[in-house]
Amino acid sequence: MTSIDRLSTDYPFSYQDWELRCQKQLDQGAFGYIQSGSGAETTLDQNDLAFERLALIPKVLKDVSKRDLSVSLFDRHHQFPFLMAPVGFQAIVHPDGEKASARAARKQGVPYIASTVSSASIEEISDIMSDCPHYFQLYWPNDQAVAESFIKRAEAAGYHGIVVTVDTPFLGWREVDMTNQYFPMQTGAGIANFVTDPVFNQRYNPDFSLSQTEIIQSIRSILFKQNLTWENIKWLQEITDLPIILKGILHVDDAKKAAELGVDGIIVSNHGGRQLDGVISGLEALPAIVEAVDDKVAVLVDGGIRRGADILKAFALGAHAVLLGRPYVYGLVDGQGGVTAVLNNLIKDLDTSLAIVGVNSLAQLNRDYIKWLGYN
Numbered sequence: 001m002t003s004i005d006r007l008s009t010d011y012p013f014s015y016q017d018w019e020l021r022c023q024k025q026l027d028q029g030a031f032g033y034i035q036s037g038s039g040a041e042t043t044l045d046q047n048d049l050a051f052e053r054l055a056l057i058p059k060v061l062k063d064v065s066k067r068d069l070s071v072s073l074f075d076r077h078h079q080f081p082f083l084m085a086p087v088g089f090q091a092i093v094h095p096d097g098e099k100a101s102a103r104a105a106r107k108q109g110v111p112y113i114a115s116t117v118s119s120a121s122i123e124e125i126s127d128i129m130s131d132c133p134h135y136f137q138l139y140w141p142n143d144q145a146v147a148e149s150f151i152k153r154a155e156a157a158g159y160h161g162i163v164v165t166v167d168t169p170f171l172g173w174r175e176v177d178m179t180n181q182y183f184p185m186q187t188g189a190g191i192a193n194f195v196t197d198p199v200f201n202q203r204y205n206p207d208f209s210l211s212q213t214e215i216i217q218s219i220r221s222i223l224f225k226q227n228l229t230w231e232n233i234k235w236l237q238e239i240t241d242l243p244i245i246l247k248g249i250l251h252v253d254d255a256k257k258a259a260e261l262g263v264d265g266i267i268v269s270n271h272g273g274r275q276l277d278g279v280i281s282g283l284e285a286l287p288a289i290v291e292a293v294d295d296k297v298a299v300l301v302d303g304g305i306r307r308g309a310d311i312l313k314a315f316a317l318g319a320h321a322v323l324l325g326r327p328y329v330y331g332l333v334d335g336q337g338g339v340t341a342v343l344n345n346l347i348k349d350l351d352t353s354l355a356i357v358g359v360n361s362l363a364q365l366n367r368d369y370i371k372w373l374g375y376n
C-alpha cells in the first residue's frame with residue numbers, strides 16, 4: 001500500500017460535510033445535477049438505505065497487523081478495491097474537471113473510469129493516468145463509425161478496458177434538472193471527446209464551421225443508442241481485445257447472459273438512482289447476481305459507497321470491486337486537492353475498518369460477516 005498523506009484538516013472528513021461544502025460553492029443547477037436522482041428519488045434513497053440495513057459482524061482476536069487493500073481485476077493488479085466511477089461533465093464542478101480527478105487518482109494509485117462525456121479527451125486523461133489502471137466508459141453513440149472511433153482511440157491511448165453503460169437508452173426522468181432547466185452540456189462541459197474525434201468532425205463538422213451550440217446539438221442527436229442490443233456487445237468483442245465490462249446490470253437474467261457471452265465484468269448499478277426510479281439498489285441486487293454468474297465474470301457494484309465500511313459490506317456479499325461516485329465529485333469542488341483528500345480519507349477509513357472487522361484482505365470477507373436487518 002502506498003504511504004498515506006498526513007490527513008489534512010483543511011478539508012471535511014465526512015461525506016455529508018463535503019456535500020454541503022459543494023452545495024455552498026456551486027450554483028443550484030450544477031449542484032442539483034450532481035446530487036439528484038430521477039423521479040421521486042426513491043431509488044436514490046434506497047441506495048443508502050440498503051447499506052444501513054446491512055450490518056457488519058466483526059470477528060475479534062485476529063492478527064490484523066498486516067493488511068492488503070489490493071485486488072486483482074481483469075488479470076491486472078489494482079492497488080485499491082474501489083475505482084472512480086465514470087462521471088461526466090466534471091468541468092461544471094471545477095475548471096480543471098476530469099484532469100484534476102485523474103491527477104488525484106494517479107497520485108494515490110486509484111483506478112479511474114473516464115466518461116464518454118468528459119471535459120478532457122480520451123488521450124489527455126490516459127496521459128495523466130499513465131500505467132495506473134484506467135478504463136474508458138462508452139455511451140454507445142447512435143453512429144457506429146463514431147462508436148468505433150472512440151473504441152480505437154481508447155485502445156491506442158492505452159486504456160485497460162471498455163466499460164459499456166447499458167442502462168441508458170434514454171436519460172432518466174430527472175425532475176430536478178428539468179425544474180432548474182439545467183443540462184450540463186449547454187455549459188460547454190463534456191464535449192471534449194467529440195470535438196477531438198476525427199470521425200465525428202468529418203461527419204458532423206467537416207469545415208469546422210459549426211457554432212458550439214450547433215456542435216452540442218449534433219452530439220445530443222447521437223449521444224444514446226436506443227437500439228443497443230447484445231448483438232452490439234458481440235461485435236465489440238470481435239473488434240477489441242480489451243476487457244469488456246457492462247455497467248448497469250440489475251437483473252439476474254442479464255448477468256447470466258453477460259457471463260455466457262464471455263464479457264469480462266459487470267457492474268451491478270442503478271446509475272446512482274439517476275435512471276429508472278423505483279428500481280432495486282445495486283447492493284440488494286448483488287447476492288443473486290454473484291450466485292448466478294458463479295465466478296465466470298468479475299462483479300463490481302456501485303451506488304451509495306460512501307465510507308470504508310460500505311466497501312466491506314459489498315465484498316462480504318461477493319463483490320470483486322466497487323465504484324466510488326458522488327463522494328469524489330463533491331471533493332472536486334476544491335480541485336485536485338479536494339479529490340485527493342476524499343481518496344486519502346477513504347483509503348485510511350477502509351484500512352482501519354478492515355482491521356476492526358477482523359480480516360487482513362478483502363477476499364477474506366464473506367456472508368459470515370454480515371446480517372440483513374429489517375427484512376423477513
Ligand SMILES: Cc1cc2nc3c(=O)[nH]c(=O)nc-3n(C[C@H](O)[C@H](O)[C@H](O)COP(=O)(O)O)c2cc1C
Binds near residue numbers: 034273303
Ligand atoms: C454527476 C454524475 C454524472 C454521471 N455520469 C455518468 C457517465 O457519464 N457515465 C456513466 O456510466 N455513469 C455516470 N454516472 C453514474 C456513476 O458512474 C455511478 O454509477 C453512480 O454515481 C453511483 O452512485 P453514487 O455516486 O451515489 O455512489 C454519473 C453519476 C453522477 C452523480
